[in-house]
Amino acid sequence: MSRVAPQRIVVIGAGIVGASLAYHLAAKGAQVTVVEAGGIASGVTGTSFAWINTSCAGTDPIAALRGAAIAAWRRLEVQVPGLTVRWHGALSYGTQDGRVSPSCILIERARISQLEPHLRQPPQQAIHEPQQGALDAVAATHALLTAARALGATVRTHTPVLGFIVQDGRVTGVETATGVLEADVIVLAAGTGTAALAQKLGASLPIHASPAIFLRYQAPRGLVRGIISSHAMEVRQDEDGTLLAAEDYVDDAPENQPAAIAQRTASAIREELAGAEALAPAFACIGLRPMPFDGVPIIGYLPTVKGVYVCAMHPGVVLAAIVGQLASEEIVDGQPASALEACRTARFLA
Numbered sequence: 001m002s003r004v005a006p007q008r009i010v011v012i013g014a015g016i017v018g019a020s021l022a023y024h025l026a027a028k029g030a031q032v033t034v035v036e037a038g039g040i041a042s043g044v045t046g047t048s049f050a051w052i053n054t055s056c057a058g059t060d061p062i063a064a065l066r067g068a069a070i071a072a073w074r075r076l077e078v079q080v081p082g083l084t085v086r087w088h089g090a091l092s093y094g095t096q097d098g099r100v101s102p103s104c105i106l107i108e109r110a111r112i113s114q115l116e117p118h119l120r121q122p123p124q125q126a127i128h129e130p131q132q133g134a135l136d137a138v139a140a141t142h143a144l145l146t147a148a149r150a151l152g153a154t155v156r157t158h159t160p161v162l163g164f165i166v167q168d169g170r171v172t173g174v175e176t177a178t179g180v181l182e183a184d185v186i187v188l189a190a191g192t193g194t195a196a197l198a199q200k201l202g203a204s205l206p207i208h209a210s211p212a213i214f215l216r217y218q219a220p221r222g223l224v225r226g227i228i229s230s231h232a233m234e235v236r237q238d239e240d241g242t243l244l245a246a247e248d249y250v251d252d253a254p255e256n257q258p259a260a261i262a263q264r265t266a267s268a269i270r271e272e273l274a275g276a277e278a279l280a281p282a283f284a285c286i287g288l289r290p291m292p293f294d295g296v297p298i299i300g301y302l303p304t305v306k307g308v309y310v311c312a313m314h315p316g317v318v319l320a321a322i323v324g325q326l327a328s329e330e331i332v333d334g335q336p337a338s339a340l341e342a343c344r345t346a347r348f349l350a
């Protein structure tokens, strides 16, 4: 009986998106190699607020993807040892960004105080998203790659991809400093590095590096129970007391450097939360998010060279699980996913 050899698939990038792709592809029997320029989760995944926030303002071209994102993470929690999401819900008020999801509930001050008893001045009303959660994006990336390895995948860190081997219009391998890796399919999941890799294949993909500020504090345990997103702060807290915050990037001025923003945000948090007096900045940096120019993920095969599949998106933590599932079905089973139609590369390359 003849056997079809498994597809050899090289995934470029060991962030949360590449890790999810690697796990799903390996689970489908592909022979997967992950190639990463730095260490695991050394890209923007390492400094993500990692809120699984499925709400959206206005018309949403990827409503089907966002709508399936929570279920996809819940499925991975069952399948992948060590992968956990804290489904503690999220409260939003005063942000005026108009974000809603089908599951959001408008709640009053008394209920807000029950959910977040440390808020000094709970608002009259807030939007509560009880189904939402957050994860440790670094730990989740490691868990996904460990599960992929258990299914036969190989992970090569500190191995930048330098170029591609293309024969008769089809990619046959990637070039690294330590040699060529042969492949039937290559997945570009290189975050902000994706555009430069696609350019080497003759494709101009408009993905810019969108800065955001990531902040970590030492704080007394139990200050924040879920996620609080307000005009004053966007925070959540780990069980060990570590408090995480995300802030908008303003500019390069000295007063807007990450360390200065960490101090300002700490003052704001102390004003908002009783018991936060001892809050101490522990880490602050700028993270660069891979942001397609039209805000819609770029997912699917390149039309310029056969065998190259692109996965570049924001919000990558929200979407990593569902995209890993659907993209692996497209790549291994040849089963196109209608939920990915708005994301195709052809909208930029036609």
Ligand SMILES: Cc1cc2nc3c(=O)[nH]c(=O)nc-3n(C[C@H](O)[C@H](O)[C@H](O)COP(=O)(O)OP(=O)(O)OC[C@H]3O[C@@H](n4cnc5c(N)ncnc54)[C@H](O)[C@@H]3O)c2cc1C
Residues within 6 Å of the ligand: 012, 013, 014, 015, 016, 017, 018, 035, 036, 037, 038, 039, 040, 041, 042, 043, 044, 045, 046, 047, 048, 049, 050, 051, 052, 053, 159, 160, 161, 162, 189, 190, 191, 192, 193, 194, 197, 211, 212, 213, 214, 215, 246, 247, 286, 287, 288, 289, 290, 312, 313, 314, 315, 316, 317, 318, 319
């Ligand atoms: C402050 C902040 C808050 C955020 N909050 C949220 C949130 O609440 N929810 C959410 O969903 N998203 C959030 N994000 C965005 C989210 O972190 C990203 O969308 C997601 O991590 C992107 O993952 P990725 O795997 O595509 O990219 P990355 O993590 O950057 O991974 C890409 C990897 O590819 C590697 N690479 C690049 N070029 C090459 C090459 N030539 N060869 C080999 N390897 C290469 C890089 O080294 C990198 O490790 C936030 C981001 C920031 C900065």
